[in-house]
Amino acid sequence: MQTAESVLAQARRLVVKVGSSLVTAGGQGLDHEALACWAAQISELWRQDREVLLVSSGAVAEGMQRLGWTRRPKELHDLQAAAAVGQMGLVQAYESCFRTHGLRAAQILLTHEDLANRDRYLNARTTLRTLLGLRAVPVINENDTVATEEIRFGDNDTLGALVTNLVEADTLVILTDQSGLYTSDPRNNPDARLVREAQAGDPALEEMAGGAGSNIGSGGMITKIRAARRAARSGAHTIIASGREPDVLLRLAAGEMIGTELRAQTPTLAARKQWLADHLQVRGTLDLDEGAVRALREDGKSLLPIGVRALTGQFGRGEVVSCLDPKGREVARGLVNYNAAETARIIGRPSGEIESALGYVDALELIHRDNLVLL
Secondary structure: OOOOOOHHHHOOEEEEEEOHHHHEOOOOOEOHHHHHHHHHHHHHHHHOOOEEEEEEOOHHHHHHHHHOOOOOOOOHHHHHHHHHHHHHHHHHHHHHHHHOOOOEEEEEEEOHHHHHOHHHHHHHHHHHHHHHHOOEEEEEEEOOOOOOHHHOOOOHHHHHHHHHHHHOOOEEEEEEOOOOOEOOOOOOOOOOOEOOEEEOOOHHHHHHOOOOOOOOOOOOHHHHHHHHHHHHOOOOEEEEEEOOOOOHHHHHHOOOOOOEEEEOOOOOOOHHHHHHHOOOOOOEEEEEOHHHHHHHHOOOOOEOHHHEEEEEEOOOOOOEEEEEOOOOOEEEEEEOOOOHHHHHHHOOOOHHHHHHHHOOOOOOOOEOHHHEEEO
């Protein structure tokens, strides 16, 4: 598949994610020269009437340097402490860099809880869009200082994809210390080839990706591939490229093909269903039979109690649950109309028996199709 120019050439709104290795000096605190470089390129993109949101790692690495730690801690409370110390330096540095180009910067700290709650999700989207309208550059990071394991995104690649969906950006640019996605790990295989272009969500891409490559960051190529698949749900393309390339953002915006482009091919989800798809944690699972899976996938039907074989979790009415096929693969997720105890009493039954089982009927469907998204 050949293309004439980078997908970024036509993008009017983009999310740029820079990893820890690109904003720190080998883990030795912030690389202020590098931050100034990113600010200069992003400022030029704004002058080209492109709206740019920056997802930047570096707070934990900066905190490690200030605290004298040489390896990334594993304990959550240590990570939170490092982030709290390092966030001060990271924000201060970006504010100074953008100010030299006449741009305002705004700090946005998010947890998954901010996006899992519908009202907070909409508030976050409104805030980000307002900042863009004010020509203020949102500098976004996970709120590591308060996040627990249950509400963490886990890596900024995932956060970048969620922000891309949140603001309906055209393109997600993930800058890393690698040239892009290779057919295998180039550090171990000299015959590995750079993948120039592919379809986001292609299962073969995950087989090519490896694990985390340093002790500073928390991601790896696999998180970038999965981030591209997630960003594609809102119709956004993803570029994975080396942040060591001179003026990489400006060259991509000019149409130059750099790194790996993962193109969105699937239809864009409606806004409410996009919110459902973006839930990283679910409150429970429903095991479906083959008939229910076909009804969801092929007929676009709601999920009825009779098609559910078993359930796990303690979920409440209106919470997000995951729907699994007989092989344990997630096929959908949605907002359930009954809590876990009620669901346990009606699964496997026709909808006409809900009232006799519970004494009342809130809905004939366990999950209505309007509140369900296929994955």
